[in-house]
Amino acid sequence: MIYEKHIFICTNQRAADASRKSCGEAHGLQLVDAFKKKLKELQLPNKLRVQKAGCLDICDFGPTIVIYPEGVFYVGVQLSDVDEIINEHIINNKPVERLKLEIVREKKMKK
Numbered sequence: 001m002i003y004e005k006h007i008f009i010c011t012n013q014r015a016a017d018a019s020r021k022s023c024g025e026a027h028g029l030q031l032v033d034a035f036k037k038k039l040k041e042l043q044l045p046n047k048l049r050v051q052k053a054g055c056l057d058i059c060d061f062g063p064t065i066v067i068y069p070e071g072v073f074y075v076g077v078q079l080s081d082v083d084e085i086i087n088e089h090i091i092n093n094k095p096v097e098r099l100k101l102e103i104v105r106e107k108k109m110k111k
Contacts, residue, residue, distance in 0.1 A: 004046045005090055006068045007035060008053035027079060028052070028063055034082045039090075048090065061101065073101035 011028035035050045056064045061075035065085075072095050074085065081099060088094045
């Protein structure tokens, strides 16, 4: 099956004594559940897939998701961002600029 949108959510878990953060510890699995629940509620006609992913290797930016086919990476994603991402990106095809990796990286570099 080919999907119109494919949402990968990092759920990587590192060892408790690891020097880097991990998305799994920062609610990665809860994000998977929240996306699946909301999309099921909306009963969208699109062919969508939400799934767990291993490390996306940008852990320093917090909980990460990537949406294909656009290849848009969202970082620092909180449970409160799920509705906005679905409404803007999934339904209206407009990326959520404030969460995009490039925007967050630029803000971090300016500090």
